[in-house]
Amino acid sequence: MTTLDHALPAAPAAGVPHRSLNREDYKTLGLSALGGTLEFYDFVVFVFFANVIGSLFFPAAMPDWLRQLQTLGIFAAGYLARPIGGILIAHFGDILGRKKMFTLSVFLMALPTLIIGLLPTYESWGIAAPILLLLMRVMQGAAIGGEMPGAWVFVAEHAPAKRYGFAIGSLTSGITGGIFLGSIIGVWLNSTYSSAEIHDWAWRIPFLLGGVFGLVSVYLRKFLHETPIFQELQARKQADRELPIKTILREHRQACVVVALMTWVLSTAIVVVILFTPSYLQKVFHIVPAMALKANAVATVTLTIGCVFWGWLSDRIGTRGAMVLGWGGMTLTTYLFYLNLPGTEASLVCTYATVGFFVGSISLLPVVGVRAFPPEVRFTGLSFSYNMAYAVFGGLTPMLVSVWQQVDVLAPAHYVAAMGVLGVAMGFWPLACKGWQAKKA
Known part of the structure; x- marks a missing residue:
C-alpha cells in the first residue's frame, strides 16, 4: 500500500492509456x-x-x-x-x-x-x-x-x-x-x-x-x-500532520538542493538575458533604446513560446532529453548572441529571439520541482526551495554581472552559459529526472 496512489504522473507507462486535456x-x-x-x-x-x-x-x-x-x-x-x-x-x-x-x-x-x-x-x-x-x-x-x-x-x-x-x-x-x-x-x-x-x-x-x-x-x-x-x-x-517545513528540512533536503540549483539557472536566464541585457546593449554597445527594447520584446515573445515548447517536449522525449537540449541550446545561443553584438538591426533581433526561445527551457524547473516532493508537503517544499534560492541568486546576479563586466565585456555571456552547463548537468541527477516516488508503507 502506498502513501498516495497517484502522487503525480511520472511518465505514461508503455501500453497504458492516458487521457488528454479535456x-x-x-x-x-x-x-x-x-x-x-x-x-x-x-x-x-x-x-x-x-x-x-x-x-x-x-x-x-x-x-x-x-x-x-x-x-x-x-x-x-x-x-x-x-x-x-x-x-x-x-x-x-x-x-x-x-x-x-x-x-x-x-x-x-x-x-x-x-x-x-x-x-x-x-x-x-x-x-x-x-x-x-x-x-x-x-x-x-x-x-x-x-x-x-x-x-x-x-x-x-x-x-x-x-x-x-x-x-x-x-x-x-x-x-x-x-x-x-x-x-x-x-x-x-x-x-x-x-x-x-x-x-x-x-x-x-x-x-x-x-x-x-x-x-x-x-x-x-x-x-x-x-x-x-x-x-x-x-x-x-x-x-x-506536523508542520510541512519541518518535514521538508528533515526528509527532503536533496529535493530542495535540486530545485535551488535549477532556480539558479532560471533566475540567471531571466535576470541577465531578459531584464539586464537591454541596458547592457545601450551602455556597452550604444544601441539606441528603441532598438534595444524592440529586440527585447521579441525575445520575450519567443521566451513565452519556448516555455510551452520545452514543457511539451518533456512529455515526448522525457525530462532529461529536454533539459540537455534546452539548456545546452541556451549555452550555445548565448554566445551566438553576445559575440555578434552590436551587429545589424536584423541580426540583433534574430539572435536575441533565438536565445530567448532557449531561455524558455526555464519551464523545466517546475516540471522537475513539483515531482520532487511528495504531495503532503509539495507546495511548501517547492515554494521554500524556489523562493529562498531566487532571493539569493536573483538578488546577487545583477551585482555580480555588473562587477565582472568591468574586466570582461562578455561577462553576461559567460555567466548565462555556465548556468546552461549546470542545467544540462542537472539533467543527469536521478532525482531531477525521476522525481518523488511513493514509498511503501
Missing part, C-alpha cells in the same frame, strides 16, 4: 495562466515607471542618485519578501488547500497594486507616502512568492500524465507573459501621453488597470476546483 483542464489552465500573467504584470510594472515614482514619492531636493537608489530599494523589498510570503502561503496550501491559497495570492497582489495607483505623493503626505509605497511592495512580494509555486502545483495536480509538461509549460508562459504585458503598457502609455501628463497623473493608469483586472481574476478563480490529489489527502487525513 474542457475542464483547459478552463483550469486558462484561468491559472491568466491570473499568473496579471499577477506578474502587477509585480514588474513598478520597474517600468521607477523614475516617475522616484520623483513623486521622495523629496524634490534629494539628489537624483539617492532618489533612484531608494526607489530601487523599494522595488527590491518585493524580492526580499518573497521567501516569507511563499513559505507562509505554501504552509497553509499544504494544510487548508491549494485553491484557497491560490486565490489569496492573487488578492494579495491585486489590492496593493490598486492602492499604489491611488496613493498620495510625497508632496501631499510627506514621509508617509514612501512608507506606504514600501508596505505595498512588501505585500506584492509576499504574494508573488506564493503565486508561482502555487500555480505550478495547482495545475500539475490537475493535469493528465500525458500532458503534464505541456500544462506546466503553458502556465509558465502565461506567467512570463506578464513581463511582456508590462512592457507593452509602458510603450502605449509613453506614446499616448506626454511626459508631463505621465508625471502628473497617467503613471497611475497601469497600477489601476492591474489592480482591477487582478480583482476580476480573484473572482474568476472561484470557479476552479480543488486538486484531486489534495482532496484525497484530506480524505486520508494526511494534510494536517
Whole structure:
C-alpha cells in the first residue's frame, strides 16, 4: 500500500492509456495562466515607471542618485519578501488547500497594486507616502512568492500524465507573459501621453488597470476546483500532520538542493538575458533604446513560446532529453548572441529571439520541482526551495554581472552559459529526472 496512489504522473507507462486535456483542464489552465500573467504584470510594472515614482514619492531636493537608489530599494523589498510570503502561503496550501491559497495570492497582489495607483505623493503626505509605497511592495512580494509555486502545483495536480509538461509549460508562459504585458503598457502609455501628463497623473493608469483586472481574476478563480490529489489527502487525513517545513528540512533536503540549483539557472536566464541585457546593449554597445527594447520584446515573445515548447517536449522525449537540449541550446545561443553584438538591426533581433526561445527551457524547473516532493508537503517544499534560492541568486546576479563586466565585456555571456552547463548537468541527477516516488508503507 502506498502513501498516495497517484502522487503525480511520472511518465505514461508503455501500453497504458492516458487521457488528454479535456474542457475542464483547459478552463483550469486558462484561468491559472491568466491570473499568473496579471499577477506578474502587477509585480514588474513598478520597474517600468521607477523614475516617475522616484520623483513623486521622495523629496524634490534629494539628489537624483539617492532618489533612484531608494526607489530601487523599494522595488527590491518585493524580492526580499518573497521567501516569507511563499513559505507562509505554501504552509497553509499544504494544510487548508491549494485553491484557497491560490486565490489569496492573487488578492494579495491585486489590492496593493490598486492602492499604489491611488496613493498620495510625497508632496501631499510627506514621509508617509514612501512608507506606504514600501508596505505595498512588501505585500506584492509576499504574494508573488506564493503565486508561482502555487500555480505550478495547482495545475500539475490537475493535469493528465500525458500532458503534464505541456500544462506546466503553458502556465509558465502565461506567467512570463506578464513581463511582456508590462512592457507593452509602458510603450502605449509613453506614446499616448506626454511626459508631463505621465508625471502628473497617467503613471497611475497601469497600477489601476492591474489592480482591477487582478480583482476580476480573484473572482474568476472561484470557479476552479480543488486538486484531486489534495482532496484525497484530506480524505486520508494526511494534510494536517506536523508542520510541512519541518518535514521538508528533515526528509527532503536533496529535493530542495535540486530545485535551488535549477532556480539558479532560471533566475540567471531571466535576470541577465531578459531584464539586464537591454541596458547592457545601450551602455556597452550604444544601441539606441528603441532598438534595444524592440529586440527585447521579441525575445520575450519567443521566451513565452519556448516555455510551452520545452514543457511539451518533456512529455515526448522525457525530462532529461529536454533539459540537455534546452539548456545546452541556451549555452550555445548565448554566445551566438553576445559575440555578434552590436551587429545589424536584423541580426540583433534574430539572435536575441533565438536565445530567448532557449531561455524558455526555464519551464523545466517546475516540471522537475513539483515531482520532487511528495504531495503532503509539495507546495511548501517547492515554494521554500524556489523562493529562498531566487532571493539569493536573483538578488546577487545583477551585482555580480555588473562587477565582472568591468574586466570582461562578455561577462553576461559567460555567466548565462555556465548556468546552461549546470542545467544540462542537472539533467543527469536521478532525482531531477525521476522525481518523488511513493514509498511503501
